[in-house]
Amino acid sequence: MTTPAISRAPYGTWPSPIDAATAAAHDGSPEYVGTIGDEVWWTAPRPAEGGRRALVRLLPDGTEQVPLPAPWNVRSRVIEYGGTPWAGAVVDGSLLVVFVHHADQRLYAFRPDAPDAAGREPRPLTPLSAVGGGLRWADLSVDADRGEVWAVMEEFTGEGPSDCRRVAAAVPLDGSAAEDRAAVRELAAAGHRFVTAPRLSPDGTRAVWLAWDHPLMPWDGTELRIAEVGPDGRLGAARTLIGGPEESVAQAEWAPDGTLLAATDRTGWWNLHRVDPVTGEAVNLCPRAEEFAGALWRLGQRWFRPLPDGLVAVLHGVGGPRLGLLDPVTGEVTDAVGPWTEWSPTLAATGHRVVGVAASARTSHEIVELDTATGRTRVIGSAHHDTVDPAYLPEAHARTFTGPGGREVHAHVYPPRNPAIRGEGPAPYVIWVHGGPTSRAAMVLDLEIAYFTSRGIGVAEVNYGGSTGYGRAYRNRLREQWGVVDVEDCGAVAEGLVAEGAADPARLAIRGGSAGGWTSAAALTGTSTYACGTVLYPILDLTGWSKNGGETHDFESQYLESLVGPVDEVPQRYHDRSPVNQAAGISVPFLLLQGLDDVICPPVQCERFLAAVAGRGVPHAYLTFAGESHGFRRLETMVTCLESELALYGRVFGFTAEGVPELELTV
Structure with a gap:
């Protein structure tokens, strides 16, 4: 076997088999794993089906089924980020599954094994409400003995985003509450x-x-x-x-x-x-x-599951969590064997089987089973398959950089990689900023990252101060320092890559969505580190997003009280840190991407920022997407976003992105 000849080509122009459609089609991961008897169920993304979440059933013989066709969309909007949207049990001798349908947020029940189509058709269990955001449900469990499903009920009492109440409630499985709110039994005040x-x-x-x-x-x-x-x-x-x-x-x-x-x-x-x-x-x-x-x-979300034999299945670690079995008597943890380096906070168990969702830097998220009796692990669903030659995937490196004052900054670095092409000198790099901000970037296979690295553009994901996975002290670094610590830490990673000769200081970009969009915009308006940036569904005006501004949903409406400080005490801080009020500081091209149905980071934030930038001669593009909310889910949207982002980098970094529509920038 001969080794293919390696040629030289400018960064950004490397030919890649990973097009935007391929990357977008594999966006998302399985979620909300659960068991009903010997069966395993979960939800899975379907970007090509309008971005819905499908309910997947794994039969004991290993067959995967999707019992609910489109447009059924199993996804809750409680606190807007949702929660466990389905549950099941054996009721009256047959399998019954209850789920939340995203379109109307009602609870529905169906019997997947009913002998006739009518019996398998979902029937509503909860009523609609015309008040505000209506009635919503999450964190479901079926109580077969009482004939109820227990859940968190979110009920809007007015038209405002914070005109709502949340309470534990029980919904009868017989459908008697489908048109009668009074039939919903509240479990507590x-x-x-x-x-x-x-x-x-x-x-x-x-x-x-x-x-x-x-x-x-x-x-x-x-x-x-x-x-x-x-x-x-x-x-x-x-x-x-x-x-x-x-x-x-x-x-x-x-x-x-x-x-x-x-x-x-x-x-x-x-x-x-x-x-x-x-x-x-x-x-x-x-x-x-x-x-x-x-x-x-x-x-x-579940990070641990008690087991019948007294052991506890746990997800644990620093940074990426791994699966282990904890013996509560000895305090010892025995880790599951396997290649997976990242486990999602969704664990289920039945008998001696523990089931979860796991991935690695080279494999996508899979449904993995641990047999606690034998210690054996195996993939039982959503198995990874190489959609492209793995030689085009980046090699991920967990790194620790030095930030201001000598503090540690954690990051994942993905250098450019292509089996047939090499670049000359330092490469262009994009700093990826995760959302939250109290969250973290997971080091798992992401074809969106590979879309760039296979073309000669490096990516560095930064788990800046405030990220989870590194203890409370690391998390608390962001208290009243949002827009400071996160921006500094991202800059420290970029500067570290430049100092070691990996990144070209003239070809650095930053991108992020939601809270990551905030950090990206704050970095573009407040520093000179980056040559351009991509900002997705961002927060740009702290005052509008504060508890006094009313421009976000209830769950995060007072988040800024800790991230920035009490708004009533430090209103000037809110003003001064907001990119919308620092528009004079941005001088480099940027791409702004926004869903028009986003109630978490609404379009008005982008519109206000664009008004502040207008007339300053800064090249930019603003793309909006009807039907998209917070985080894009539709295939066609994600394709447009990826291609537009690559086109931006081509314009700024000086290369032509072959096969990608030119991005029209306005000033």
Whole structure:
């Protein structure tokens, strides 16, 4: 076998088999894994089907089915980021599945094994509401004995984004509440702004859940609440076991033997604790400077699962989480064997089987099963298949750079890579900024990254101060420093790559969406590091996005109180840090991408920024997409965005992007 000749070509012009359509078609990952008997179910992205989330069923023989055709879209809008949108059980001798349909947010039930088509057709369980955002549901579980589905109900009481209440509620499975809101049984009074759904103890006498209130976010402080369950199924007087303004309890579950387990960061790391349900005494089962949980962005996320044999399946680590089995008696963790380096916060278990979603830098997200009896791991669903020659995929490197004051800055670096082409000298690089900002970039196969690296453009994902995965102190670096620490850390990575000769200082770009869009815009208006930038569905005006501005949804409406500071005390800080008020500082081309249905970062933020930039002679493009909300999901949208971004880099970095429409810039 002969080695192909390697030629030289300018960065950005390398021929690649990874086109925008290929990258977009593989965007997203499986989510919300669960089991019903021996079957495994999950939701999966379908970019080519209008961006819907399909419900996938894995039969015991390994066959994958999609029982709900388009346009059924299994996705919740509770707190806008959603939560577990389906649940199932054997009810009256046959399988019954309940799910949230995104279009109307109603709960529906269907029996996938019904003998006739009419029996398999979903039927509504909850009513519509004409008030504000209506009725929404998440964090579902089916109680077959009571004939109910338990969930968090989000109910709008007015037209404003914060005119809403959230409470645990039970919906009858017989459909009697489909047109009757009064038939929905509220399990407790609405005592907190935010709650997760109750978790019943094995004997059914007690329930626990998490609760928090503005201005806290769930990674700042939550409370683990407990109450007795009365004969009528209602929750009695609740009390707090652990948690508070400076303690984040991310998950709580009952073990089969009645032990209460909770992941809390009271030690500075989210560690797993055994909590006494009477006294609240918490014992750390595995004291480590590692995370055993993460930021609760979606209701129902699970980083651990108690197992029947007394062990606990856990996701743990610094940075990327891995799957392990924790022995609560010894505190020892035995990690699952396999190539996966990143596990998503969705764990299910049945018998001696643990099921999750895992990926690596060379493989996409797969449904993976661990047999705890044998220690064997295997892929059981959504198996990775190479869609392109792996030689065109980037080699990922986990790096730690030095930021201001000598602080550590974590990043993933993806140098340009193409089996047949080499570049001359330092390469152009794009700094990718993750959203959140209390989140992190995962080092997993991403064909959008490969779309650029295979053409000769390097990518560096920055887990700047404030990111999760590195302990509470690292997370708290961003308190009142948003727009400062994140911008500095991204700049430190860019400058570090330049200093070591990898990146060309004249061909640096920055890109990010949502909170990453904020950081990108703040960097473009406040520094001279970058030659251009791509800004997706961003926050650009802090005052408008604050609790006083009313330009975002309820969940994050007071997020800035910790990220920037109390708006009523430091209004000038909100003004001064906002890119919309620093438009004079931007002098390089930029691309702005926005969904017109986005209620988290609405188009008005972009429009205000563009008005401030107008007449300053800065080349830019603004592309909007009807039907897209926060985070793009449709194939055609993502193709347009990728090609436009590459075209921007071609214009600025001085190369022609073959096969890509030219991006028209205005000034």
